[in-house]
Amino acid sequence: xxxxxxxxxxQQVEVGFARQSVLEDLTFRIHQGEVVALLGxxxxxxxxxxxxxxxxxxxxxxxxxxxxxPLSRFRASRRVGYVPQRLGAESGVPATVREVVYSGRLAxxxxxxxxxxxxxxxxxxxxxxxxxxxLARRSVGTLSGGQQQRVLIARALAGEPELLxxxxxxxxxxxSSQRAFHEALATLKxxxxxxxxxxxxxxxxxxxxxxxxxxAGGGIAFDGPATAAAADQIACNDIAHRLAHVADHPHATAxxxxxxx
Amino acid sequence: MELLSYDFMVRALLAALxxxxxxxxVGVYLVQRRMSLLGDGMGHIALTGVAxxxxxxxxxxxxxVIVTAIGAIALELIRSLGRTSGDVALxxxxxxxxxxxxxxxxxxxxxxxxxxxYLFGSLLTTSSEDLVLIxxxxxxxxxxxxxxxxxxxxVCHDEEFAIVSGLPVRLLNLLLAVTAAVTVTVAMRAVxxxxxxxxxVIPVATVQQLAGGFLTTVLAAIGLGAVVALTGxxxxxxxxxxxxxxxxxxxxxxxxxxSAGTGLHRLLLRRRTHSTG
Numbered sequence: 001x002x003x004x005x006x007x008x009x010x011q012q013v014e015v016g017f018a019r020q021s022v023l024e025d026l027t028f029r030i031h032q033g034e035v036v037a038l039l040g041x042x043x044x045x046x047x048x049x050x051x052x053x054x055x056x057x058x059x060x061x062x063x064x065x066x067x068x069x070p071l072s073r074f075r076a077s078r079r080v081g082y083v084p085q086r087l088g089a090e091s092g093v094p095a096t097v098r099e100v101v102y103s104g105r106l107a108x109x110x111x112x113x114x115x116x117x118x119x120x121x122x123x124x125x126x127x128x129x130x131x132x133x134x135l136a137r138r139s140v141g142t143l144s145g146g147q148q149q150r151v152l153i154a155r156a157l158a159g160e161p162e163l164l165x166x167x168x169x170x171x172x173x174x175x176s177s178q179r180a181f182h183e184a185l186a187t188l189k190x191x192x193x194x195x196x197x198x199x200x201x202x203x204x205x206x207x208x209x210x211x212x213x214x215x216a217g218g219g220i221a222f223d224g225p226a227t228a229a230a231a232d233q234i235a236c237n238d239i240a241h242r243l244a245h246v247a248d249h250p251h252a253t254a255x256x257x258x259x260x261x
Numbered sequence: 262m263e264l265l266s267y268d269f270m271v272r273a274l275l276a277a278l279x280x281x282x283x284x285x286x287v288g289v290y291l292v293q294r295r296m297s298l299l300g301d302g303m304g305h306i307a308l309t310g311v312a313x314x315x316x317x318x319x320x321x322x323x324x325x326v327i328v329t330a331i332g333a334i335a336l337e338l339i340r341s342l343g344r345t346s347g348d349v350a351l352x353x354x355x356x357x358x359x360x361x362x363x364x365x366x367x368x369x370x371x372x373x374x375x376x377x378x379y380l381f382g383s384l385l386t387t388s389s390e391d392l393v394l395i396x397x398x399x400x401x402x403x404x405x406x407x408x409x410x411x412x413x414x415x416v417c418h419d420e421e422f423a424i425v426s427g428l429p430v431r432l433l434n435l436l437l438a439v440t441a442a443v444t445v446t447v448a449m450r451a452v453x454x455x456x457x458x459x460x461x462v463i464p465v466a467t468v469q470q471l472a473g474g475f476l477t478t479v480l481a482a483i484g485l486g487a488v489v490a491l492t493g494x495x496x497x498x499x500x501x502x503x504x505x506x507x508x509x510x511x512x513x514x515x516x517x518x519x520s521a522g523t524g525l526h527r528l529l530l531r532r533r534t535h536s537t538g
Contacts, residue, residue, distance in 0.1 A: 054425050055424075055425075056421060056424065056425065075427065076427075077425065077426055077427025078426075078427065080425070082422060082425040084419075084421065084422065092292045092293055092294075092295050092297075092469070093289055093292055093293040093465065093469050093475055093478050094469055094472055094473055094474060094475065094478060095414070095418060095474060095475040096473060096474035096475070099414065099474055099475050099476065100418065102411065103411065103414060103415035103418060103419075103422070103423075103426075104422075104426070106411060106412060106415055106426060106428060107426040107427050107428065111412065111429070112408065112409075137473070137474070138473065139473040139474065142473075155422070159426065
């Protein structure tokens with residue numbers, strides 16, 4: 001990929017489930033080295049967009065390019081990292097932090113190849129980046145939600161991705177995990193990794209974000225720097241979403257739903 | 262050891278050891294995916310394979326391997342393509358396997374005594390040819406489950422992430438399904454088709470209460486499976502019972518003891534925390 005090629009490009013993308021469209025005619029480019037926050041109300045299609053970009057959700061229409069290659073022809077999975085909202089199905093068998101993080105290195109390691117020193121170092125660096133090095137031997141199931149989220153981030157980092165997509169990495173995590181994530185993001189930004197993260201609010205991360213994309217009504221409602229304007233736009237979208245909820249649920253009071261309590 | 266002076270007993274113990282080692286080696290992945298009953302479904306399918314062996318006059322182990330592997334591939338394809346839910350596909354395997362087996366046994370005029378040795382296990386009748394076949398299959402199963410452990414772990418732990426990582430998820434899933442099918446047929450002489458799943462699942466369920474990591478669980482479950490299978494086989498000789506029942510009952514006793522022990526340990530820890538707090 002050359003510097004001029006976008007890390008992620010969507011052209012007139014449409015994604016939907018059953019008869020309902022979630023994303024319609026979505027077009028944007030994310031350039032190499034950008035740190036982009038994908039914001040929007042619940043159901044705006046943020047997670048769907050991330051999954052579509054990774055090929056986990058089929059497109060109805062349009063095209064997505066990853067690191068300069070159309071998604072259908074994209075084979076360099078090792079260059080892309082993904083952090084899901086939560087660990088998929090809760091596993092029945094215990095696994096240590098190191099084992100889970102190591103699974104993120106397999107894309108680079110290749111099939112049936114003995115791990116090299118570089119693989120071991122990448123795993124250690126990934127754990128240190130999110131400050132979980134001292135938890136390496138602990139069973140993931142015994143960790144707090146925030147620590148588990150950091151394990152998932154370390155797993156994605158173990159593959160040393162050029163493009164990292166994170167689906168609500170800070171949702172419901174404790175303050176120390178938020179701080180660790182903030183520091184990790186700063187380190188990755190310094191390394192030139194392109195980052196796309198789904199969030200409900202910017203909070204501590206605001207100074208690190210170079211661009212904000214706000215999704216609403218299946219399209220992009222705002223595309224620009226993380227300024228107060230973006231915050232206003234987000235607030236408007238959130239209020240609109242909550243009012244729509246009140247309309248759908250007449251027994252709920254507007255006040256209750258507006259403030260989410 | 263008077264037992265070891267009998268050739269049939271040496272063969273039986275070797276077969277028990279191989280089965281005790283291989284069944285949990287595959288079972289750990291099934292438990293990880295929360296598909297513990299998959300082995301049961303395959304055991305039922307294998308019955309059709311055994312009956313086919315009777316009907317064709319060939320080695321039932323061989324026909325069971327082929328039929329169960331085909332069933333496992335079909336199940337995995339149904340699951341991954343989402344044509345129907347995994348539990349419905351499993352249920353169809355259960356009923357179809359039993360019905361096909363009984364139907365073919367009727368057609369082949371096979372004796373019920375012969376069939377019951379496959380249903381409930383009959384280690385003492387393990388022939389030299391059986392042992393060679395079981396050894397070959399067990400080596401294959403262990404090679405797949407141990408050499409591909411990191412990749413199988415990744416797929417079973419988080420399939421979506423494995424897809425994004427570009428791992429050959431469908432191939433690994435099919436390989437695991439076929440390996441599980443082979444394990445079922447390897448284990449059917451020792452524990453029987455109706456109890457085969459128990460030896461795949463119970464050692465793993467026992468060990469995971471104590472272990473903190475995946476590799477530790479794999480190795481400890483293999484060790485426990487070997488000990489339980491050997492002890493159960495010896496016990497069944499002295500008690501003159503079906504080997505499968507003895508092995509599985511012993512595995513369940515160990516599971517219950519470990520569960521009670523870990524439960525007591527947790528209770529004591531909680532009390533100590535309360536008293537110090």
